[in-house]
Amino acid sequence: xxxxxxxxxxxxxxxxxxxxxxxxxxxxxxxxxxxxxxxxxxxxxxxxxxxxxxxxxxxxxxxxxxxxxxxxxxxxxxxxxxxxxxxxxxxxxxxxxxxxxxxxxxxxxxxxxxxxxxxxxxxxxxxxxxxxxxxxxxxxxxxxxxxxxxxxxxxxxxxxxxxxxxxxxxxxxxxxxxxxxxxxxxxxxxxxxxxxxxxxxxxxxxxxxxxxxxxxxxxxxxxxxxxxxxxxxxxxxxxxxxxxxxxxxxxxxxxxxxxxxxxxxxxxxxxxxxxxxxxxxxxxxxxxxxxxxxxxxxxxxxxxxxxxxx
Amino acid sequence: xxxxxxxxxxxxxxxxxxxxxxxxxxxxxxxxxxxxxxxxxxxxxxxxxxxxxxxxxxxxxxxxxxxxxxxxxxxxxxxxxxxxxxxxxxxxxxxxxxxxxxxxxxxxxxxxxxxxxxxxxxxxxxxxxxxxxxxxxxxxxxxxxxxxxxxxxxxxxxxxxxxxxxxxxxxxxxxxxxxxxxxxxxxxxxxxxxxxxxxxxxxxxxxxxxxxxxxxxxxxxxxxxxxxxxxxxxxxxxxxxxxxxxxxxxxxxxxxxxxxxxxxxxxxxxxxxxxxxxxxxxxxxxxxxxxxxxxxxxxxxxxxxxxxxxxxxxxxxxxxxxxxxxxxxxxxxxxxxxxxxxxxxxxxxxxxxxxxxxxxxxxxxxxxxxxxxxxxxxxxxxxxxxxxxxxxxxxxxxxxxxxxxxxxxxxxxxxxxxxxxxxxxxxxxxxxxxxxxxxxxxxxxxxxxxxxxxxxxxxxxxxxxxxxxxxxxxxxxxxxxx
Ligand SMILES: Nc1ncnc2c1ncn2[C@@H]1O[C@H](COP(=O)(O)OP(=O)(O)OP(=O)(O)O)[C@@H](O)[C@H]1O
Ligand SMILES: [Mg+2]
Numbered sequence: 001x002x003x004x005x006x007x008x009x010x011x012x013x014x015x016x017x018x019x020x021x022x023x024x025x026x027x028x029x030x031x032x033x034x035x036x037x038x039x040x041x042x043x044x045x046x047x048x049x050x051x052x053x054x055x056x057x058x059x060x061x062x063x064x065x066x067x068x069x070x071x072x073x074x075x076x077x078x079x080x081x082x083x084x085x086x087x088x089x090x091x092x093x094x095x096x097x098x099x100x101x102x103x104x105x106x107x108x109x110x111x112x113x114x115x116x117x118x119x120x121x122x123x124x125x126x127x128x129x130x131x132x133x134x135x136x137x138x139x140x141x142x143x144x145x146x147x148x149x150x151x152x153x154x155x156x157x158x159x160x161x162x163x164x165x166x167x168x169x170x171x172x173x174x175x176x177x178x179x180x181x182x183x184x185x186x187x188x189x190x191x192x193x194x195x196x197x198x199x200x201x202x203x204x205x206x207x208x209x210x211x212x213x214x215x216x217x218x219x220x221x222x223x224x225x226x227x228x229x230x231x232x233x234x235x236x237x238x239x240x241x242x243x244x245x246x247x248x249x250x251x252x253x254x255x256x257x258x259x260x261x262x263x264x265x266x267x268x269x270x271x272x273x274x275x276x277x278x279x280x281x282x283x284x285x286x287x288x289x290x291x292x293x294x295x296x297x298x299x300x301x302x303x304x305x306x307x308x309x310x
Numbered sequence: 311x312x313x314x315x316x317x318x319x320x321x322x323x324x325x326x327x328x329x330x331x332x333x334x335x336x337x338x339x340x341x342x343x344x345x346x347x348x349x350x351x352x353x354x355x356x357x358x359x360x361x362x363x364x365x366x367x368x369x370x371x372x373x374x375x376x377x378x379x380x381x382x383x384x385x386x387x388x389x390x391x392x393x394x395x396x397x398x399x400x401x402x403x404x405x406x407x408x409x410x411x412x413x414x415x416x417x418x419x420x421x422x423x424x425x426x427x428x429x430x431x432x433x434x435x436x437x438x439x440x441x442x443x444x445x446x447x448x449x450x451x452x453x454x455x456x457x458x459x460x461x462x463x464x465x466x467x468x469x470x471x472x473x474x475x476x477x478x479x480x481x482x483x484x485x486x487x488x489x490x491x492x493x494x495x496x497x498x499x500x501x502x503x504x505x506x507x508x509x510x511x512x513x514x515x516x517x518x519x520x521x522x523x524x525x526x527x528x529x530x531x532x533x534x535x536x537x538x539x540x541x542x543x544x545x546x547x548x549x550x551x552x553x554x555x556x557x558x559x560x561x562x563x564x565x566x567x568x569x570x571x572x573x574x575x576x577x578x579x580x581x582x583x584x585x586x587x588x589x590x591x592x593x594x595x596x597x598x599x600x601x602x603x604x605x606x607x608x609x610x611x612x613x614x615x616x617x618x619x620x621x622x623x624x625x626x627x628x629x630x631x632x633x634x635x636x637x638x639x640x641x642x643x644x645x646x647x648x649x650x651x652x653x654x655x656x657x658x659x660x661x662x663x664x665x666x667x668x669x670x671x672x673x674x675x676x677x678x679x680x681x682x683x684x685x686x687x688x689x690x691x692x693x694x695x696x697x698x699x700x701x702x703x704x705x706x707x708x709x710x711x712x713x714x715x716x717x718x719x720x721x722x723x724x725x726x727x728x729x730x731x732x733x734x735x736x737x738x739x740x741x742x743x744x745x746x747x748x749x750x751x752x753x754x755x756x757x758x759x760x761x762x763x764x765x766x767x768x769x770x771x772x773x774x775x776x777x778x779x780x781x782x783x784x785x786x787x788x789x790x791x792x
Contacts, residue, residue, distance in 0.1 A: 052404050054551045054615055069619050071549075075408060086402045088328070090335040095328070102324035103409035108316050151410075 001064055003028045003155045003186030004049060009058035011044055018044045020210035021058070026186040026203075028154065031177060033201035034190040037305055041210040042190040043083060046157050049188070050080035063154050076104075079148030083159040085140040087133035093143055094128040097150065104151040118146040122176065138169040145176065155186045162191055174200050194298045206304045213304040221300050226265060228253070231273070234261030234289040235280075245285055249276050263293065324411065325419020329393060330426055338389055339427060346381040346431055350374045350438050367445030371453060372507045374438045378457075379506065382428040382464040384499045390424045391471035391491055403547055413547040417472065417540060424468035428461055449513035455525075456506045462529060463502065466536040467495065473539035476546045530572075534565050538602070551614030555606065555636045559644055562602045566652050569595045577661035585664050586750055589674035592656060593746060596682040599648065600710065603682075606641030607690040608706035610698045611775060611782075613637070618786040628783050638694050639779025642772045645683065653679045673758070674749045680761040681742045687768035689713045694775045717741075 004026040011019040019041040026032040034042050047053040049060050051071040059066050065073040088096060097118065101111045119128060122142045127135070135143060141161055148156060158177075162170050177200055181187055191197050197204065198218060205215040214221045235242050239257040246252045246264055251272050255264035266273060280287055333339040353373045357366075406416055439457075442448050471491055478484060515521050541561050545554040573591050580587075613621075617636060621628045633644035653675050665671065693706035717740035725733025737744050739757045748757065 050408065052407065054549070056615075068615060071616075072410070076410065080408055082401070082404065084401055086405050088332065090332045091328070095331055099324055099328040100409065102322075102327060103406070103411050105410040107320040111320075 002026060002061070003030070003063060004032075004157075004188060005061040006045070006049065007059045007061065009045065009048055009055035009060060011041075011048060011053065012056050017210050019048070019055070022207065022210070022212050023058075024205040024212060024215045026155070026188050028186050029181050029184045030202045031181050031187040031189065031200055033197035033204040034188055034207065035192070035194060035197060035204055035301055036190075036207035038192075040207045042207060043159055045207070046080070046159050046188070046190060050078060050157055051075055052080075076151065077153055078155040078157060079151070079153040081141075081144045081148045081156070081158045081161060083163065085144055087135070087140075089131075089133050091132050092129055093124060093132045093135070096132045096143065097128070097146060100147045101150050106151065114150050114152070118149045121149065121179075122146045123172075137164045138166065141165060141169070141173065145173075149180075153185070156180060156188070158187070158189045160190055160192070194301055198298075204300075206301060208305040214300070218300060219294075221304075225300065225304070226254075228265040228267050230263055230265055230293040232258070232261055232263050232289070232291050232293055233287065234259075236286040236288060242285065245280060245283060249279055252276070261289065323415060323419040323422055324409075325406075325416055326422040326426065329420060329423035332393075333389070333423065333427055338385075338392070342381055342385045342389070343431060343434060346377045347434055350377045350435055353377070354438060354441075365447055367442055367447035368507075368510050370445055371439065371442035371448050372503075372510060374435055374442060375456065375460075375506050376503045378432065378435050379460055379499050379502050381431045382460060383467055383502055384495045386424050386427050386431070386464055387467040387471040387495055388492060389427070390420060390468040391475045391488070393423075394420055394472045394475040407547065407549075413544040416547060417543045420472050421465065421468055421540070424472075425461075425465050428464045432457070432461065448510065452509055452513045452516060455516065456509055459525070459529070460502060460506070463498075463532060466532045467498065469536040469539040469543075471495075473543040473546075476543065530568070534568070537561055537565075549614075549616065552616045553614070553620065553634075553636055555609055555641075556634050558602065559606065559634050562599070562606075562644075563648065563651075566595070566599065566648055570652060570655060573656070574661045577664060585660075585668050585671040586674075588656065588661055588664055589671060589678070589746075589749075592653070592675055593678045593742075595652065596678040599682055600685050603641065603645050603686045604690075604707050604710040606644060607638045607686050607710075608693060608697050608703055609636050609638050609641055610703070611637045611639055611694055611779060612698070613782055613786055621783065621786055625784050628786070629780055632780060632783055635779070635783060637775075637779045637782070638690060638697065639772070639775035639777075640783075642687065642691075642776055643779070645686065649679050649683065669752050670749050674746065677742075677745060677749055677757075677761065680765050681745075683768050684761070684764045685714050686710050687772055688764075691771045691775055 002025040006022055006024050008021045008023045009019055010017065010021055022041070022045055024032070034046070036042050044053065048055050048067065049062065051067045051074050054068065059068055060074075061067075062074045063077045065077065067074050088099075091099075094115075097115050098111070101114055106114050119125070122145050124139070124142055124146060127139055127143075130139075132143060145158075145161070148158075162173060165173060177187055177189070181202075189197070189201070201218070203215065203217055204221070206213045206221075214224070233242065233246070239260060239262055243255050243257060243262050243264075246255055246262060251267040252264050253267065255262050257263075266276065277287065277290065350373070354370055357369050357373050407413075411419075439453070443450060443453070474487060474491060477487060509515065538558070538561060541557045545558060548554045569591070573588060576591075577588065613635065621635075622631065632640045633647045634640075656675055657672065660671070689709035689712075690706055693702055693709065696702040697706055718736065721733045721738040721740050722736050725731070725735075725738075732738065739745055739760045745757050745761075
């Protein structure tokens with residue numbers, strides 16, 4: 001059974017279809033990246049998964065529980081970190097965590113233990129004595145993550161957790177998420193920072209204008225979009241010339257110039273590549289660099305979305 | 311001991327714990343607390359030096375009581391408004407709703423934290439109050455009643471301010487609301503202090519039965535209003551797709567039943583039961599019922615997805631729950647059910663020693679019912695299709711009192727134009743007070759056919775939406791069962 005199963009949800013605001021028959025699923029222990037341009041419907045979909053909003057049509061199952069008919073059971077099984085941080089005045093982080101632990105129904109020693117564990121895990125450490133409205137962005141994210149982890153949920157939904165973090169904090173967040181996935185939790189994470197996601201996500205769902213454009217492993221999506229492998233070639237010649245020469249060769253298609261060189265797709269096997277190199281060199285083209293490009297999330301994202309903002 | 315404390319600590323409302331902790335750290339509360347103490351000390355000393363000895367206790371107690379009342383009925387509810395205002399903003403409410411807390415727990419937590427603050431303030435002033443008892447002139451019983459009543463009303467007022475704080479998130483409107491609440495709380499505190507001192511001055515009032523009747527009536531009325539405010543606050547944070555109106559509808563039924571019981575108890579207690587009194591109380595009940603029903607009859611005519619899921623599987627059962635389901639059509643069904651129950655009981659099983667066949671009893675009750683149905687049922691069905699939009703909803707709610715005002719004023723104006731003395735002096739069927747006078751006098755001025763016509767019109771106007779509402783229920787119940 002999937003940890004999260006989004007079944008064809010639709011959400012309409014006035015006459016705007018913010019989410020349009022969106023379906024995808026996240027397995028336990030999997031990190032799923034939810035990517036799309038601004039206004040694509042990521043936050044709306046995530047809020048529906050977290051029971052804060054209801055779909056006009058379709059359903060979402062969290063650990064087999066429907067958000068429509070069993071919202072409380074769903075809430076017990078998931079931790080949702082919204083893209084804002086609601087701080088409380090006159091309240092140290094320790095009390096903030098204590099309040100949320102109580103609100104999640106944790107009692108006595110188990111509450112103390114849960115708080116200690118999340119503080120340790122997120123590295124909040126001495127910050128627990130600090131007033132929670134006086135935290136820096138990175139620390140807020142940690143406090144937010146700590147809150148969502150208190151009741152040991154099976155599914156984590158994080159809305160743009162990496163936004164506004166410095167590179168080190170991002171690397172640390174990534175490490176935390178990997179550990180959580182290893183513990184068997186499902187993680188759904190939305191972000192614009194694609195390089196960020198490609199390194200940690202097992203699968204992605206690409207959404208634009210409320211519709212899912214593709215979902216699954218990045219390499220699979222890449223293969224579906226572009227069945228032939230992509231190569232980058234640079235020579236001591238103007239890229240125009242290189243592109244021209246390449247197009248004359250059999251099996252080469254979809255070339256485009258990039259970084260003083262040319263990216264192209266080649267139909268066929270490695271022998272065909274060897275034949276191509278041989279032919280180019282035989283034409284006296286001074287090749288200095290040739291490498292295969294691997295599935296890149298940015299690549300996938302750009303080719304799937306056309307940049308229309310709702 | 312420690313284990314006992316852990317046990318209690320675990321069962322405390324989380325919001326209560328959080329808010330009390332925050333309050334103890336906030337300047338507002340500490341300021342209130344300190345100010346009450348300093349003022350009580352200062353004014354107390356001043357009074358002690360100046361007053362003559364007989365009245366000393368009363369004056370001293372009165373002064374300390376004024377400080378207590380200002381803090382518990384003024385500042386504490388106001389603080390509840392401010393604190394809740396922060397909590398009702400969508401983001402924080404969302405965070406709360408993601409936890410295991412139910413809306414009622416959230417509101418109860420806020421209320422309990424206000425009550426706790428009031429108790430803390432009382433505790434701080436206790437030494438002064440103790441001192442007052444040692445001085446001559448203070449009756450312990452009266453002082454106890456005054457203090458308990460103050461605490462009860464402090465809680466009621468907090469309920470109201472908590473509910474009021476979500477009325478709007480618009481900055482300007484919030485400031486206006488704040489000013490209005492501040493003024494009202496100040497006025498209320500003034501009245502409370504005046505009443506408290508009056509009671510201290512005349513302790514023998516308490517020996518009177520009537521004093522206790524009045525006390526109970528006031529406390530119960532306040533309680534009913536506070537309960538509505540509480541339920542409305544809970545409804546506000548519940549999800550819009552859920553049945554937010556059911557608790558309020560149930561509460562309306564409970565309050566109606568309580569009024570019925572009160573009428574029976576009252577008639578049983580008084581030495582001379584009087585049918586006119588019953589009719590007057592029923593009229594009062596009808597008047598108050600117009601308020602909740604103006605809201606129920608203007609609810610958007612749709613069933614949220616969660617409402618549909620929660621409907622009973624059997625179609626017939628689903629139809630029977632109609633009065634408790636959201637929507638104006640279902641609200642009208644509830645109105646008919648409530649009227650039938652309330653007036654039906656009064657007519658079929660009249661209170662002890664009341665003769666239901668006496669001249670004015672039956673016509674009086676039927677008149678009350680007719681006015682109630684007409685007041686809320688004439689204008690509201692016209693808005694039914696557009697009440698999803700908030701401004702239309704507000705207009706629809708306001709249309710009921712506007713219609714009543716028009717029914718009163720328009721004939722009078724017509725009378726003014728045509729120099730008809732009777733109409734000019736509000737002697738017409740649009741004025742329920744005049745009609746009731748006529749009923750009691752037994753000279754029904756031919757108003758019955760008009761009222762009857764009015765009720766029939768209202769029924770006709772509302773039948774379409776009632777049918778639509780029932781159809782919706784039937785189809786929803788059927789669709790979830792497959
Ligand atoms: N409560 C609402 N009422 C009306 N429209 C809304 C509401 N919430 C979202 N929308 C609209 O739905 C669309 C999707 O919004 P959403 O916040 O889900 O996008 P997003 O993918 O999270 O964008 P971003 O990357 O900017 O956070 C937007 O066009 C937005 O204007
Ligand atoms: Mg968003």
